[in-house]
Amino acid sequence: xxxxxxxxEQDLIHIRPNSIRRLITKNSIRALPLVGYAKVAMAxxxxxxxxxxxxxxxxxxxxxxxxxxxxxxxxxxxxxxxxLTAHCLRHTFRDRLRxxxxxxxxxxxxxxxxxxxxxxxxxxxxxxxxxxxDYIIKISKxxxx
Numbered sequence: 001x002x003x004x005x006x007x008x009e010q011d012l013i014h015i016r017p018n019s020i021r022r023l024i025t026k027n028s029i030r031a032l033p034l035v036g037y038a039k040v041a042m043a044x045x046x047x048x049x050x051x052x053x054x055x056x057x058x059x060x061x062x063x064x065x066x067x068x069x070x071x072x073x074x075x076x077x078x079x080x081x082x083x084l085t086a087h088c089l090r091h092t093f094r095d096r097l098r099x100x101x102x103x104x105x106x107x108x109x110x111x112x113x114x115x116x117x118x119x120x121x122x123x124x125x126x127x128x129x130x131x132x133x134d135y136i137i138k139i140s141k142x143x144x145x
Contacts (some may be wrong), residue, residue, distance in 0.1 A: 003046065003054065011039055012129060015112065020053075021064040028112040033133035036140040100138040106131060 005014045011034045017023050034042050050056045058069040070086060077084045090111065097107045106127045108114065 006042060008043060020059060020062055027114050030112055031129050033129055033136055035136045096139045097135060100135055102135040
């Protein structure tokens with residue numbers, strides 16, 4: 001079984017277009033570290049997958065039905081987390097990165113957001129995954145201490 005977007009040896013998930021899914025913006029393409037529960041959860045999802053897709057129920061006729069997956073996540077969040085939405089998760093994640101003094105450019109890179117600080121923020125390759133990993137680990141330590 002091979003999932004090209006998941007690299008458990010390097011503890012990374014690659015967010016990029018593939019044969020069944022597109023991305024809306026160029027900023028969405030990124031590699032993110034799998035840390036803590038995210039790493040454990042990904043290993044569990046892979047173990048229970050069909051070997052081709054992580055979530056085969058959201059693939060129909062060779063296309064990812066992201067709206068169906070999003071609706072299922074939204075339904076679960078609202079029911080079990082007092083009406084929260086997936087959008088709330090993104091806001092909370094950004095707030096947690098700010099709380100550990102993550103640089104704004106790296107926050108934008110991790111979240112796949114456009115950086116509006118300056119023209120210079122678009123130069124170069126950006127931060128490496130080790131930097132992202134450091135700040136995501138800081139978040140997890142802060143949550144569980």
